[in-house]
Amino acid sequence: MRRIKSIPAKGLKTPAGTTARTFILTFFSVLFSTAMAVRRFPKPEFETNYIQPSTQIPVPRAELLAYLDVFVLLVSLSIVTWLILKKRSRLWVFAMSVFSLAYFGFYREGCVCSIGAIQNVSLALFDNTFVLPLSVLLFFILPLVFTAFFGRTFCAAVCPFGAMQDFFAFKPQALSSRLNTVLGILPYLYLGLAVLFAATGTDFIICRYDPFVGIFRFNASFGMFLFSGILLLSGVFIARPYCRFLCPYGVLLNWTSRFSRRHLTITPKECIQCRLCEHSCPYDAIEVPVTSKSPESRPVRVRKMMILTVFVPFIVLVFGYAGSRMQDTLAGVDSRVKLAKEVMALSGKQDAGYGMQDAGYKMQDDSYEIKAYKASGKTESQVYSEASAVVKKFYIGGWLFGGFIGLAIALMIGGRIMPVYRTDYVTSKGRCFSCLRCVDYCPVKS
Amino acid sequence: MPNRREFLNTLMRGGILAALGLLSVSLVLRSRDKNSCSNGFACSSCGKSQGCSLPAALEARQTVWQLDPSKCIQCGRCATNCVMTPSAVKCTHAYAMCGYCDLCGGYLKPGTKTLDTAAEHQLCPTNALKRKFIEDPFFEYTVDEQLCIGCGKCVKGCSAFGNGSLQLQVRHDRCKNCNECSIARSCPSQAFSRVPANKPSLLKSFGKESLEEAGRKGELNA
Amino acid sequence: MKQKIFIITGLVLLVGVIAIMLADLFSSKKADKANPYDYKMGELRKTDITCNGYIEQLTIKPALEEIHAVACGSGDRIYVAGKNGLEIYQVNGKPDGNFRFEGVASCMALDKKGRIFIGMQDHVEVFDQLGKPCNKWKSISTESLLTCIALTDSYVYLADAGKKIVYRYDMNGRLINRIGEKDPQKNVPGFIIPSPYFDLGIGKKGELWVANTGRHSLEQFSSDGALNSAWGEASMSADGFCGCCNPSHFAFLSDGSFVTSEKGIERVKIYSPQGKYVCMVAPPSAFVEGTKGLDLAVDSKDRIIVLDPEKKQVRIFVKK
Ligand code: SF4
Ligand code: SF4
Numbered sequence A: 001m002r003r004i005k006s007i008p009a010k011g012l013k014t015p016a017g018t019t020a021r022t023f024i025l026t027f028f029s030v031l032f033s034t035a036m037a038v039r040r041f042p043k044p045e046f047e048t049n050y051i052q053p054s055t056q057i058p059v060p061r062a063e064l065l066a067y068l069d070v071f072v073l074l075v076s077l078s079i080v081t082w083l084i085l086k087k088r089s090r091l092w093v094f095a096m097s098v099f100s101l102a103y104f105g106f107y108r109e110g111c112v113c114s115i116g117a118i119q120n121v122s123l124a125l126f127d128n129t130f131v132l133p134l135s136v137l138l139f140f141i142l143p144l145v146f147t148a149f150f151g152r153t154f155c156a157a158v159c160p161f162g163a164m165q166d167f168f169a170f171k172p173q174a175l176s177s178r179l180n181t182v183l184g185i186l187p188y189l190y191l192g193l194a195v196l197f198a199a200t201g202t203d204f205i206i207c208r209y210d211p212f213v214g215i216f217r218f219n220a221s222f223g224m225f226l227f228s229g230i231l232l233l234s235g236v237f238i239a240r241p242y243c244r245f246l247c248p249y250g251v252l253l254n255w256t257s258r259f260s261r262r263h264l265t266i267t268p269k270e271c272i273q274c275r276l277c278e279h280s281c282p283y284d285a286i287e288v289p290v291t292s293k294s295p296e297s298r299p300v301r302v303r304k305m306m307i308l309t310v311f312v313p314f315i316v317l318v319f320g321y322a323g324s325r326m327q328d329t330l331a332g333v334d335s336r337v338k339l340a341k342e343v344m345a346l347s348g349k350q351d352a353g354y355g356m357q358d359a360g361y362k363m364q365d366d367s368y369e370i371k372a373y374k375a376s377g378k379t380e381s382q383v384y385s386e387a388s389a390v391v392k393k394f395y396i397g398g399w400l401f402g403g404f405i406g407l408a409i410a411l412m413i414g415g416r417i418m419p420v421y422r423t424d425y426v427t428s429k430g431r432c433f434s435c436l437r438c439v440d441y442c443p444v445k446s
Numbered sequence B: 001m002p003n004r005r006e007f008l009n010t011l012m013r014g015g016i017l018a019a020l021g022l023l024s025v026s027l028v029l030r031s032r033d034k035n036s037c038s039n040g041f042a043c044s045s046c047g048k049s050q051g052c053s054l055p056a057a058l059e060a061r062q063t064v065w066q067l068d069p070s071k072c073i074q075c076g077r078c079a080t081n082c083v084m085t086p087s088a089v090k091c092t093h094a095y096a097m098c099g100y101c102d103l104c105g106g107y108l109k110p111g112t113k114t115l116d117t118a119a120e121h122q123l124c125p126t127n128a129l130k131r132k133f134i135e136d137p138f139f140e141y142t143v144d145e146q147l148c149i150g151c152g153k154c155v156k157g158c159s160a161f162g163n164g165s166l167q168l169q170v171r172h173d174r175c176k177n178c179n180e181c182s183i184a185r186s187c188p189s190q191a192f193s194r195v196p197a198n199k200p201s202l203l204k205s206f207g208k209e210s211l212e213e214a215g216r217k218g219e220l221n222a
Numbered sequence C: 001m002k003q004k005i006f007i008i009t010g011l012v013l014l015v016g017v018i019a020i021m022l023a024d025l026f027s028s029k030k031a032d033k034a035n036p037y038d039y040k041m042g043e044l045r046k047t048d049i050t051c052n053g054y055i056e057q058l059t060i061k062p063a064l065e066e067i068h069a070v071a072c073g074s075g076d077r078i079y080v081a082g083k084n085g086l087e088i089y090q091v092n093g094k095p096d097g098n099f100r101f102e103g104v105a106s107c108m109a110l111d112k113k114g115r116i117f118i119g120m121q122d123h124v125e126v127f128d129q130l131g132k133p134c135n136k137w138k139s140i141s142t143e144s145l146l147t148c149i150a151l152t153d154s155y156v157y158l159a160d161a162g163k164k165i166v167y168r169y170d171m172n173g174r175l176i177n178r179i180g181e182k183d184p185q186k187n188v189p190g191f192i193i194p195s196p197y198f199d200l201g202i203g204k205k206g207e208l209w210v211a212n213t214g215r216h217s218l219e220q221f222s223s224d225g226a227l228n229s230a231w232g233e234a235s236m237s238a239d240g241f242c243g244c245c246n247p248s249h250f251a252f253l254s255d256g257s258f259v260t261s262e263k264g265i266e267r268v269k270i271y272s273p274q275g276k277y278v279c280m281v282a283p284p285s286a287f288v289e290g291t292k293g294l295d296l297a298v299d300s301k302d303r304i305i306v307l308d309p310e311k312k313q314v315r316i317f318v319k320k
């Protein structure tokens, strides 16, 4: 594509920070270079020396800037990780979260974020016509790689969603461990649905229900603002509600972080059991010591283990079956299936034969979906076969989705019944956001 | 005991990292196979079998949202469903297709016989379409993008009664390039798709072939 | 106590958020809110059904990939031409032969000997009844877009929407003169052809009529290019031609009346030889919205043959 001149688009508002976009593509020149290729109908012959204006097509934000975003992500991840593990300074971490909120939130206006990138990656895996931009792939991968080594430093101060909610945690309340576990299932459901809908090409539900993007852009419908407002309000009492009980990326980070190599510790040296940090974590991510008097005997442990080995596959299968039974409900979200339903309703009513007169009048009452279907020239059977292909995908998808949820629940139950012993106050590597609040409470300094 | 635990940890970590690596490699390489571009970065639109410079290839891999005017049925959702108010979709005038008609189907309300520019005779709800006399009997029509809300009313009039030179397009100086365009989600005619960022327009011209198709065949690079 | 209230408040709000999401995702309500910016084309299309004096008698479904031109030959046989080929039908709609050629036929006419003249974008090709090429004229210009061809006993008239001009050729493809160039002295206003629809026809007395679509009129020229008369006016209602540029096609009944077709508001109508609106043959509701290029032909029994490129049908209308 030719970039003709570097004149700014006249009359077009150029948003701040987008001066690199002021190239203009000229439709006119394109048209002439293809004059042979397309059947072109000549413009009127003007007698005055009127010069036909060229159609201006503003060029998108220079896409190499997307790689700048990746670079900023990499640098801020590194800085935050260093601040957490070496400097151990809550204040600096806080400062970084302000930066991230400003850059990834208000300047980059949310898109693309690591959370949403889950869907791009899933879609790319299942639809090979979809080209995954490298920047999106890196947004997905980089935080996970850092987490595998250093814990969820991404959540601490790089993710703009986390930063946003962190500021609102005014009166965090401790939830019981049971409540934490039960609500902890929600992110698995969200992740499962998000991947399912993305992989089937139905929708990107993480983006659809993105609670903060409207705020980042200062531009949202009233409903969206209300939605964000409610979530932030609940975050006043339940700190970081999205991160803990919704965020699908959090599931991946949680499991990666459990195996991290060098996770933040509350105390730089030995824990002295002073209990000062016990209530310092707004996210209930501090594990208190469990010093059971009578450790379970080996046979008991083995028996529990054996019960679990039978129980886990059973639960997975049961949930998988339940998921496959939800095929219709899940597929009903897809617009292709919705269309097929409408077309069916429509054809059910219509008489065969000429009838065009009537049909012509009915068209006014039709939905736009039906109008578009009529205009597209698709046949009825084409619509049905497209829809049935989608429904089939949801049958398999339903099994996988259900099985995944079953596995999550089984592991959670397993985690609760298997015995734990610990003598010190430690962070839960999976759930800790490395925010450093607890560190300030620890009297032991290095 | 701690040693065994640590070993398991390392093993799992290694597994996770390997999985991530495999995922990235397969996603990057698969595009290479499909598009036979020597740089290995899919430029779905280019059609050239030769490679291009790395920056160009990287850029071509990025995508933006665009709507295909030949599928659009002007349902009005482009005006109402964009995350931006007013919408990032605007009417774009392909002058080269315009007949410069006196009785412009996109400009005048149907049934208007008196050809004055009084607001009540204009089809556009925001009077964003401007009419300028060129010479008898030709008039030039321009879209004032500050006013246009992308409702598509003029587009419908123009495609029904005129040449279809007025077309809706996502204007990328306003578009936020949402990960999933919220208009795409509700567009009844599935007119929205991700297009390569270096070919962001799908304006149609005369004939069945769109410019985009011509571009895919490589004619634009001639 | 206070703590409990806080937790419950937080939880209720959180559950509320989740409920909103689920309800929105799985609700089956249609997204189709009324469009506040709707262009109510339906109102325009609804008009004039009362004067419908014709019914559709026969529908032919050609197998061609695209159809663009229809003509009527000897024995009232129907010729349909389009992309890469031509099909012939008997008066009752039975197939009666076909042949293929390279290119997209945009218009067609038959001479007394049964030779078929086909206009293809920028040139004319002549075939015999079996599809044997007889002649291929050379390209007029790269900007040409032939949209109509009509024959008298000794001349070929071509309408070129690209150059916005009418040519008179002899039977062998030699240009004789150009008709309709803007000429204030001769009082010829010139053709305004804003869209690629530009039709002409030979009236019952052998006179040349041209559709000056941008002026919404039919103009009658003598063969040397003098403008003799014109009629027509712009109107969305049935008595005039709608939109920016119409009629897109026209043909003649045996009494010299005009049959016209329009795009925008798709309709086929009859006008008296003096240009007075008579009646509606096919109302907008008979066509798919957005249909363009309704080519027309009339056979010896005054059946009106309409080519519907959108439905890919040849539709024959007769008086009730
Ligand atoms: S760093 Fe401490 S306070 Fe912060 S989330 Fe982790 S355990 Fe909780
Ligand atoms: S939503 Fe789709 S059909 Fe509706 S106006 Fe936009 S592009 Fe056209």
Ligand code: SF4
Pocket (backbone or CB within 6 Å): B090, B091, B123, B124, B125, B126, B127, B128, B129, B143, B147, B148, B149, B150, B151, B152, B153, B154, B155
């Ligand atoms: S009618 Fe709608 S789309 Fe057309 S210029 Fe006006 S606001 Fe824009």
Ligand code: SF4
Pocket (backbone or CB within 6 Å): B065, B081, B082, B083, B084, B087, B088, B089, B170, B174, B175, B176, B177, B178, B180, B181, B182, B183, B184
């Ligand atoms: S991508 Fe976002 S900003 Fe752009 S047109 Fe779609 S909804 Fe509007």
